[in-house]
Amino acid sequence: MAAKIVTITSGKGGVGKTTATANISVALAQLGQKVVCIDSDIGLRNLDVVLGLENRIVYDLVDVIEGRCRIRQAMIKDKRFGGMYLIPAAQTRDKSAISPSDMIKLCNEIREDVDWILIDSPAGIERGFKNAIAPAEEVLVITNPDVSAVRDADRIIGIIESEEKGPAKLIINRLNSEMIRRGEMLDAEDVLELLAVKLIGIVPEDEKVLRSTNIGKPVVTHEKSIAGQAFRNIARRMLGDDIPLIDLDSKDGIFHRISKIFNTVGE
Amino acid sequence: MNEERKKSNFPIKGFKEGILITLGDGDWEEVQCQLLSQIDEKIKFFNGAKVAIEIGERVLHAAEMAKLRDTLFDREVKLFAVLSTSQVTDVNAESMGLETRKSVLKENPAGFESAALDGESAILLQKTIRSGTSIKYTGHVIVDGDVNPGGEILTTGSIFIWGKLRGSVHAGMEGSESEVICAMELDPINLRIANISIKNNKLLRKLKRKPVRIRIDNGKLTIDYFDNRK
Numbered sequence: 001m002a003a004k005i006v007t008i009t010s011g012k013g014g015v016g017k018t019t020a021t022a023n024i025s026v027a028l029a030q031l032g033q034k035v036v037c038i039d040s041d042i043g044l045r046n047l048d049v050v051l052g053l054e055n056r057i058v059y060d061l062v063d064v065i066e067g068r069c070r071i072r073q074a075m076i077k078d079k080r081f082g083g084m085y086l087i088p089a090a091q092t093r094d095k096s097a098i099s100p101s102d103m104i105k106l107c108n109e110i111r112e113d114v115d116w117i118l119i120d121s122p123a124g125i126e127r128g129f130k131n132a133i134a135p136a137e138e139v140l141v142i143t144n145p146d147v148s149a150v151r152d153a154d155r156i157i158g159i160i161e162s163e164e165k166g167p168a169k170l171i172i173n174r175l176n177s178e179m180i181r182r183g184e185m186l187d188a189e190d191v192l193e194l195l196a197v198k199l200i201g202i203v204p205e206d207e208k209v210l211r212s213t214n215i216g217k218p219v220v221t222h223e224k225s226i227a228g229q230a231f232r233n234i235a236r237r238m239l240g241d242d243i244p245l246i247d248l249d250s251k252d253g254i255f256h257r258i259s260k261i262f263n264t265v266g267e
Numbered sequence: 268m269n270e271e272r273k274k275s276n277f278p279i280k281g282f283k284e285g286i287l288i289t290l291g292d293g294d295w296e297e298v299q300c301q302l303l304s305q306i307d308e309k310i311k312f313f314n315g316a317k318v319a320i321e322i323g324e325r326v327l328h329a330a331e332m333a334k335l336r337d338t339l340f341d342r343e344v345k346l347f348a349v350l351s352t353s354q355v356t357d358v359n360a361e362s363m364g365l366e367t368r369k370s371v372l373k374e375n376p377a378g379f380e381s382a383a384l385d386g387e388s389a390i391l392l393q394k395t396i397r398s399g400t401s402i403k404y405t406g407h408v409i410v411d412g413d414v415n416p417g418g419e420i421l422t423t424g425s426i427f428i429w430g431k432l433r434g435s436v437h438a439g440m441e442g443s444e445s446e447v448i449c450a451m452e453l454d455p456i457n458l459r460i461a462n463i464s465i466k467n468n469k470l471l472r473k474l475k476r477k478p479v480r481i482r483i484d485n486g487k488l489t490i491d492y493f494d495n496r497k
Contacts, residue, residue: 099340151416152398154417162329
């Protein structure tokens with residue numbers, strides 16, 4: 001049973017790709033899946049830090065592709081989470097070190113042995129992004145509910161469609177219902193109306209995320225974190241479970257309306 | 268026993284921006300193979316070069332172009348343009364960020380046959396024009412979908428959007444003031460007909476979210492709502 005290869009990208013930087021890749025990978029592993037996550041942001045690696053695995057890096061993605069080690073040697077097993085492995089990026093090289101066909105070849109070599117390969121894409125639309133989406137069967141686009149992130153997400157979705165890797169699926173990250181109430185933030189409906197893709201999850205703004213990133217303990221491991229809960233739900237949806245969106249604000253009705261959109265845009 | 272190599276050298280021409288290779292007809296996979304072996308034979312010549320391919324009437328999909336571009340990229344050859352007489356191929360190429368006959372011809376009027384378009388033509392795009400997509404066309408453009416902010420349409424003719432126009436549009440690019448812009452909902456970032464643009468913010472603020480036509484009347488941009496026709 002070959003792995004499903006999913007790339008997580010955004011266009012805009014800083015919207016939460018790495019956090020999402022880390023947390024969805026851990027959540028899938030906690031559900032018994034065998035997962036390899038790959039950091040393809042060569043030169044600006046972060047996935048290792050967010051997972052708290054940076055002291056265990058011996059070999060990286062570029063070492064594998066340039067033949068200095070076997071794939072297995074670069075795969076860091078995360079002992080906390082069952083079947084989860086990380087292939088870190090190289091910090092001292094840049095995006096020209098690997099090519100789209102390198103990434104395809106690498107994924108083909110490991111896909112028979114695992115259930116999921118999750119690829120953390122760099123920001124942008126150039127070589128790094130192209131490397132990251134080359135092997136993908138599905139692309140998840142992360143955006144924040146603000147005008148400039150959505151503009152970039154739209155561009156990225158267009159590129160994904162024209163490279164025939166579409167249709168993309170969307171995660172709206174860092175939604176702040178308080179700011180929406182005050183009219184200071186786009187709501188999920190506005191975002192979906194422009195981007196017109198299927199929504200796979202909404203992750204609310206949560207202070208615990210920053211703390212988790214800093215200590216290398218992904219927020220899905222916190223029972224009480226609302227963002228953690230959202231990532232766990234996304235993982236379950238990726239496994240085919242039909243989980244309703246978290247009802248953050250029943251009075252307001254925003255999420256009630258969104259659940260309707262979510263259900264109609266669904267499969 | 269060596270198979271006799273197919274004498275399949277496609278004609279190559281050099282021009283200001285790079286190398287033009289005129290590909291043949293037939294099965295695309297085979298043509299690609301022949302192209303790649305031709306390039307491999309003279310890899311030193313092609314290394315680092317910018318290449319345009321001429322494919323005539325052939326229709327190529329974006330994914331096919333992407334695959335060729337990536338394959339050439341591995342050989343350090345940059346595919347920058349796809350020249351064709353098929354409008355579908357042109358639109359696909361433009362969506363991939365590749366140049367087409369129009370833009371290459373502009374830079375090299377002496378080097379190629381001119382592709383003159385007689386009479387009026389129109390292109391129908393049945394998709395949303397997303398941010399970063401630029402549609403340039405000689406003729407009228409009809410879109411069954413939205414034009415998102417960051418998307419743009421530049422044309423010599425008129426523009427009809429069966430959807431929301433929130434991006435940038437320029438109709439009558441070469442000065443034709445009789446062109447119009449119509450949309451189901453108009454909330455543009457930039458809008459121009461010929462040389463007249465919505466610089467005046469009052470015009471934009473006045474736009475209601477319902478079907479509308481913008482045209483030039485007495486040298487000024489005029490709004491006609493659909494439900495208010497004479």
